[in-house]
Amino acid sequence: MTRLAALVGFGNTVTDSSITWTDITQWVDIVNAGVTVNNRGAQNEQSETQPATCSLVLDNSDGRFTAGRASSPYSPNVVLNCPIQVAVISADKNLMPNCSFESGVSEWTSSGTPTRVTDATHLQDGATAMKITWGAVSGQTMTSPVIYGLDIGQTYTFSAYVWVPTGDAPVQLSVAGSNIGSQSTVFDAFQRLTVSWTATSTSHQVRVRAVGTPAAGDVVWVDACQIEEGTSATTFDSNGAQTHNRFFGMVNDWPTEWEGLGSKVSITCTDIFKWFSRADALRPMLIQEVLLDGPLVYYPMGEGAESTSCGDESGTVGPSSLTTQQEGSGGTLTFATGAGPLDSLGTPTFTPLDAGNGQYLRADLGQEFRTQSTNQFILVEAWFSTSTGRNILTVFSSDEGYYQIWYVSSSTGFLMCESRHPQFGVSTDIVGGSDLRNGQVHHFVYEENFRAVYVDGVEQLGPFSGIHNTANLDTLHVGASQNGSNLWQGTVSHVALYVSGTLTAADLAGHYTTGTTAHSGETSSARMSRLASYVGLNVTTQGTTFSPVERQVSLGQSALQHLREVERTEDGKLLSSRSSAALLFQSRSLRYNPAPAFSVAYADLETKDVKLAYDDQKLVNTLSLSRPTGSQTRIVNTASRDTYGPYEPSTLELFTTTDTAMVDRGNWIVNRFGDPLPELRTVPLEASTLGLSTYRSILNADVSSAFTVTSLPDQAPASSLTCTIEGYSETITHRQHRLSLHTSRTDRDTRWVLDDATYSVLGTTTRLGF
Structure with a gap:
């Protein structure tokens, strides 16, 4: 039903x-x-x-x-x-889900002080019951999850078996906001209690109540719950309701x-695919990773060569642009000319005449950051390169009462911090023991709370107790001190300022991996989760094997387009979850040699729409492939091309990590689709007439599930055909449920399994899969 x-x-x-x-x-x-x-x-x-x-x-x-x-x-x-x-x-009859508590008791909620656990001490049905332990207060109840699918005006009866030990409080059943049944009268044995009511909504909740005020530790075992139409309880049906x-x-x-x-x-x-349609094109991956951690101030500094300033991308209100400032005379500051982290952007290059003559960048951080820096600890992050040293950046209060200057020592090349506190004066700490004056791009993160410092993803020795805590910070200088001195020579980019909350330097240290590898080689499932997180979504996965994928440094298109790149590379399927605001990503391994989820006889189909297709709609025998960091290649199924002529779609771009994987993917395509085969492409079902077990199997099936159509007419190529669901549409009406399944041949996805009776038959199923 x-x-x-x-x-x-x-x-x-x-x-x-x-x-x-x-x-x-x-x-x-x-x-x-x-x-x-x-x-x-x-x-x-x-x-x-x-x-x-x-x-x-x-x-x-x-x-x-x-x-x-x-x-x-x-x-x-x-x-x-x-x-x-x-x-x-x-x-069928019983509308109570999890009616014998075989799936736990977590969905039941308490009012008052009772607790509940699954327990096998006293059982009426199945392997577990719900044991409720009462507190010493009156009015205690244990409430069921919401019961859906009720008809307004229909009378229902809730029944349950209860076991109350001698001396413990009796119990009764009730309906939330409605009727209360009679209390239990039997001890040390199961007694069936009931309560009936007329539904005033399509959903209700039922309860188990303690009568009066129990003693602390009084218990009751509850089992074999049932909700059914009618004014009295009938034989218990352990096949309770399921939600699909x-x-x-x-x-x-x-x-x-x-x-x-x-x-x-x-x-x-x-x-949930609609969520993507409202999102802007993604910025480079490093920028997206920084934005995930919620900076209050963030300057990627990737503007074009003609720029004289760079903008804040944090999205918070307050920070101004970083604008070019002149100290003394001479020197240059040119955008898009330096090498930075792996972000597809250039960086500004600071070229002063000397430590006191040149250009730097200045920004007002705004009142919000000033307030937050007073109330919370700050975190500082930046990328840089130099062959000389001097000041990377300075964060300070406009009255210069507080400041932190991060610089590379011109004599040792060590990362240093000079800090000032109005009460404690100036302190200088060595925070890194490596010479950073090698012209290479480096990354540092500092967390004020625990004095934690990471350089190039590695935590430095500490704590650095000499660095003073700061407050009232409202100004940022990049490439100079608070008074414009000791001018930086080299590049600086991706300057970000945060306040702590739950954020730590270790969290930000992961940006080093993004900026140096863009996570090349991570699995397609991990990449899916990463890309989806940029627009606030989660990804769940199905399947056991996910291939590594190449880096996607610059991004630049919508999140969905980049998710499609991963989907295409994996040869998987990207779907929207049917139960939450999440994406569902299926690996190609989910389809390999599947066991049918259900079977249905041809006579039970809506037969007028059943058609066996045999055409060249899916034929592919020639394929051009490319990958961003590798070669371009052409794959040909010669036998198919000789027989049918060329069938060549547009070039397929894949983000495989090797050329070999790209070629394997191409060969899998031209061998699967090089020879047309007859197949069922549409299978209509009136699912609710097929019996409860089959109906549930159909509802639990989804894209990539396989099923078998049996007892086909004599004109079919075989008496049964197994299909894979590619998609569907459905219509739900009163007591009916019609589906139209878009299907394909399941055996296209069979692959060889060593010594398997079905999938290791020489010349038939000895096909290597991608």
């Missing part, structure tokens, strides 16, 4: 760590319009996955879904991009419509 749950997070955004959900199921037109989810996944295995959309029609008779209507119970939060999730509840998430995304619009005096709102929603 198909039951719907539609929830909206009014007042939240999709990336909030905790969303307060409002159940709007009772206003969804499930009878006439139904709920549709369109275009999850892709049309076939060669095309990119697309954003999925979800459409619902809502009864707006009382104006609750009218945007801007002050009397709406959701006002003022009927706004664009509200989080929304749609789920299907599958059940079908869509998670954002509401695009709230259009109010009228038919006479009646009103409805037909909303269209888009999954």
